[in-house]
Amino acid sequence: MVTAANPHATAAGMEMLRQGGHAVDAAIAAHAVLGLVEPQSSGIGGGAFMLVYERDTQALVMHDGRETAPAGARVDMFMQDGEVMGFLEAWQGGIAVGVPGAIALYEDTHKKYGKLPWAELFKPAIRLASEGFEVSPRMAGFLPRLASITRLDDDPGAAAYFYPEGEPLQPGHLLKNPEYAATLSRIAKEGKSAFYRGSIAEAIVAATRAAPHPGSLSVQDLANYQTVERTSLCGPFRQLQICAATPPSSAVSQIMMMAVYEHLVQGAESQDDRIAAFVDAQRLVYADRDYYFADPDRVEIPLKGLVDPEYLKHRAGQRFDPDATPVHGNPADFSAAWAADTTEEVPGTTHLSIVDSEGNAVSMTATVEAPFGSSRWAAGFLLNNQMTDFAREYVAEDPPQANAIAPGKRPRSSMSPVMVFDESGDLLMVSGSPGGNNIPAYVFKSLVGVLDWGMTPQQAADYPNITARGQKVKVEVNVEPGKDIASELKARGYNVQEREGENSGLHLILVQDDTLVGAADPRREGTVEYLAPKK
Numbered sequence: 001m002v003t004a005a006n007p008h009a010t011a012a013g014m015e016m017l018r019q020g021g022h023a024v025d026a027a028i029a030a031h032a033v034l035g036l037v038e039p040q041s042s043g044i045g046g047g048a049f050m051l052v053y054e055r056d057t058q059a060l061v062m063h064d065g066r067e068t069a070p071a072g073a074r075v076d077m078f079m080q081d082g083e084v085m086g087f088l089e090a091w092q093g094g095i096a097v098g099v100p101g102a103i104a105l106y107e108d109t110h111k112k113y114g115k116l117p118w119a120e121l122f123k124p125a126i127r128l129a130s131e132g133f134e135v136s137p138r139m140a141g142f143l144p145r146l147a148s149i150t151r152l153d154d155d156p157g158a159a160a161y162f163y164p165e166g167e168p169l170q171p172g173h174l175l176k177n178p179e180y181a182a183t184l185s186r187i188a189k190e191g192k193s194a195f196y197r198g199s200i201a202e203a204i205v206a207a208t209r210a211a212p213h214p215g216s217l218s219v220q221d222l223a224n225y226q227t228v229e230r231t232s233l234c235g236p237f238r239q240l241q242i243c244a245a246t247p248p249s250s251a252v253s254q255i256m257m258m259a260v261y262e263h264l265v266q267g268a269e270s271q272d273d274r275i276a277a278f279v280d281a282q283r284l285v286y287a288d289r290d291y292y293f294a295d296p297d298r299v300e301i302p303l304k305g306l307v308d309p310e311y312l313k314h315r316a317g318q319r320f321d322p323d324a325t326p327v328h329g330n331p332a333d334f335s336a337a338w339a340a341d342t343t344e345e346v347p348g349t350t351h352l353s354i355v356d357s358e359g360n361a362v363s364m365t366a367t368v369e370a371p372f373g374s375s376r377w378a379a380g381f382l383l384n385n386q387m388t389d390f391a392r393e394y395v396a397e398d399p400p401q402a403n404a405i406a407p408g409k410r411p412r413s414s415m416s417p418v419m420v421f422d423e424s425g426d427l428l429m430v431s432g433s434p435g436g437n438n439i440p441a442y443v444f445k446s447l448v449g450v451l452d453w454g455m456t457p458q459q460a461a462d463y464p465n466i467t468a469r470g471q472k473v474k475v476e477v478n479v480e481p482g483k484d485i486a487s488e489l490k491a492r493g494y495n496v497q498e499r500e501g502e503n504s505g506l507h508l509i510l511v512q513d514d515t516l517v518g519a520a521d522p523r524r525e526g527t528v529e530y531l532a533p534k535k
């Protein structure tokens with residue numbers, strides 16, 4: 001089964017599975033297509049986390065393809081005359097571009113898991129880019145709005161592609177991208193070196209060095225890029241195990257939220273009580289996530305303490321009053337002192353979930369950060385603005401932030417690919433979502449919805465989004481029963497912000513009695529496809 005944010009991507013993944021490909025083969029093929037048909041969300045100019053489960057060995061490994069800061073990056077690079085650069089200004093500068101990790105992630109995971117020939121994985125994307133695809137309503141819907149606040153219609157390459165003859169693309173327009181086809185054809189033939197060295201690398205650097213706010217990215221930064229294999233982390237929820245990608249991902253927050261929720265929900269007498277527990281688990285864990293999570297190769301993170309059952313039980317006992325501002329907890333044996341977090345993450349990104357015919361699975365979340373990344377175009381694709389995922393504010397007199405900028409460092413990400421295993425150790429669920437800082441809340445909803453509230457995967461994806469980070473509780477009121485939830489939380493004293501147009505993109509798979517049950521978030525254009533067993 002494949003569930004992804006666009007039908008073309010789902011079909012590309014299924015094409016690989018029908019040929020006997022591994023879930024990783026399908027993920028690479030699907031994501032290469034997403035970079036073409038959903039460029040507002042992710043692409044080869046960005047990065048990703050891939051959580052891979054191998055059924056025969058029971059191994060669960062996180063592959064970190066997160067972007068890295070250029071060697072010339074400085075902790076105060078977004079400060080001007082003592083003031084932090086505005087997000088929009090920073091977002092649209094070459095200064096915002098980190099070293100892309102997606103292509104290296106493709107090759108490194110394929111070498112470890114792939115069954116199909118490398119070049120085969122790029123055929124669907126090359127075919128679509130060459131022959132054309134119909135522009136989706138979602139992509140087209142962004143273009144008029146972004147023209148007034150981004151440089152997407154000013155960058156020569158991006159403007160020619162997204163605004164032909166000065167007008168934004170319309171839904172249904174047959175769009176071709178021969179540049180992207182040529183780039184992928186070279187990668188299919190030469191491997192990742194075609195991307196990280198030579199003319200493509202030079203085009204990337206040239207795009208980042210252009211005004212305004214040119215960056216320091218160099219060809220050497222690209223040549224030096226490496227993915228990282230990290231150990232995944234698991235924690236209990238009743239008889240189940242919640243397993244997650246580790247930092248710089250935020251997926252460990254799911255282990256924490258589920259454990260805190262389990263304590264808070266004890267004695268709940270109604271769904272309203274359960275939602276209040278759901279809200280407060282987020283408030284407590286987001287405060288910890290914001291303070292402690294960063295690049296684990298550069299910052300000490302008390303992961304063992306943060307997921308310790310005794311700490312999480314204690315943390316649940318620190319439940320804040322509805323009108324209070326949550327603050328981080330203090331795991332035992334950790335004494336580092338950091339400045340308060342100031343990181344902003346704009347909703348964007350994409351997620352896909354895959355289970356192959358042998359029971360192997362992939363949970364992959366990928367991004368260029370904000371919609372259409374930095375708006376910088378190179379060799380047929382857009383470059384990320386991932387440097388704005390670092391804390392942009394720097395005050396010399398204060399302690400550094402855990403997520404402060406440093407050369408070669410990976411910015412913290414809200415991306416949270418997860419898997420759940422049953423009491424026998426068998427795969428039960430694959431989940432993840434896009435959505436910027438809201439991602440942990442969206443993924444948490446999918447887990448609680450299916451594992452505690454008795455929902456099907458689709459019902460959990462459909463349910464109103466409720467995000468509780470900091471002082472406000474955001475409730476999606478244009479989805480039933482969102483208005484009732486908002487009213488009840490207001491009556492309990494929470495600072496509720498009613499929201500519409502949430503940017504979640506949950507794609508999840510539940511393994512149930514040897515059956516795969518998939519879901520695609522209706523807020524995007526995703527689909528679910530499966531390969532029927534042979535009789």
